[in-house]
Amino acid sequence: MALTWFERFLASMLRGAVGMLFAVFQLLAQRRGADRSVRRLPPITNPLLKVPAMRLARMIRRREVTSVEVVQTYIDRIQEINPLINAMVKDRFSLALQEAAQVDKLIEEETGGEDVLEDRLPLLGVPFTVKEAFSLQGMPNSTGLVSRRGVISATDAPPVALLKRAGAIPLGVTNCSELCMWLESHNHLYGITNNPYDLERIPGGSSGGEGSILGGGGSVIGVGSDVGGSIRIPAFFNGIFGHKPTSGVVSNVGQFPPASGQQPGFLCTGPMCRYAQDLLPMLRVMGGANADRLSLSSEVDLKRLRFFSVPHDGGSPLVSPVDQQLVLAQRRVVQRLEADLGVKVQQLKIPQLKYSFQIWSAMMGAPGKDGKQPTSFAELMSDHGKKVWPLWEIAKWTVGLSKHTVAALGLVLVEMFQRAQPTQFILQQKESLQKDLEELLGTDGVLLYPSHPHLAPKHHHPLFTPFNFSYTGIFNILGLPVTQCPLGLSEEGLPLGLQLVVGKQQDRLSLATAVFLEKTFGGWRDPGSMATATTQLDTSRGTSTTTS
């Protein structure tokens, strides 16, 4: 049963009302910020900041550079840009420098040669950053909740521990949205995080601090989590790579909030980074023994893959249409795949995608196999057992007295009206989408799909388009691995990008395609050099060139 005429009528009334509210909001925001110009980050001057993590590790092992030098270079960059982007919320710089000095000593004393070190400690001496929602020993773990102020991690979350065990050195923790459940990385503990390509725009969420620090060149690899797009949305808005692995491969233990109900099957921890070649080795480390399920060492011959392109969700009345610049970017990818690899990319429409939001929200709220309901958002927000009364909190919010963001309060309200059980129709849509996509992708298919309908929005704008995350959220429910891949910059200098969706346990296919697209479209760009470097897109030939 598709939407009834009454539901469509309600949706268009809602769109009209939200459109009017948005117009008022923009008018007020314009008046307030009439003389503000786009502010960007200073350009990267130290070439070490432009070296992929695995190459840095090799240089450190070969003593071409010391770990102390690399860590200090990143600390300097963070100190330069963090006052502008507010991405790192707590650092451990002096500990990181001590650990780097120990690494340099270990390398000097190692007699087994470079190969022994590479095998045992593939990331030895390389700095990394971690979303604050994960435990990192000695660092705060509040997930933006004021009532969790002062919670300090005693241990490391397993993926963080695995990265440390591989020799990587944590620099600190980064901002996220309140309870990891919004597109804007904002909370009343650490404030709001900015996008490095335009400080008046959002870096996305919930791993927005990671996206921003990586995009700004203050980190080269980082750890994020994703139950509706929280790795892929910030990776897209900040022009970097992000991979949501096959469900269950990377441990979700050691993050707050813990997933409940059926959510453990949807939540994924995964790598975020500036260089495509770092995704696979990071995933191998973060997955531990489970990474063996992904045959990451098998060669991928891109010419033998089957590619599919789906340009939009088929017109959900709740979700914005896809920006024309993103439509063109996806078309250019199709052209390059066909021209360079000699493959034929099949254009598709997948009608069930229109129900992505309904499917995501029904499944997120569904009881687990044990029949237990998931922990409600209101419960997670409660202050030492004291319940949150959303209407009272909203009243307090209007006079600046609430400890919560308006987005989090909005979510509590929405949750109050949500059905306990998904409708039969939505369950059918989910099942048939799962079956169709698994059959389509098999073990050699790659689906191209927009990462989000809009380029990085201005601060607070997602409050008027709250369902746009459905473009990413649907793949959490389906448990499919997805890589977000940057594709150069838009006319206004904002990152373009695309999701590469593959079959379960076929992560290596989207990772290999991301490496190809990085070579073809230039991958991550220094947001500070945008005044001198522009991407010229030749749409007729589908090529892109960078000029300085």
Ligand SMILES: CCCCCCCC/C=C\CCCCCCCC(N)=O
């Ligand atoms: C005041 C406006 C608030 C309206 C709330 C509308 C409800 C929309 C429902 C869910 C939004 C969830 C956004 C999830 C973003 C990514 C989450 C993640 N951790 O992967």
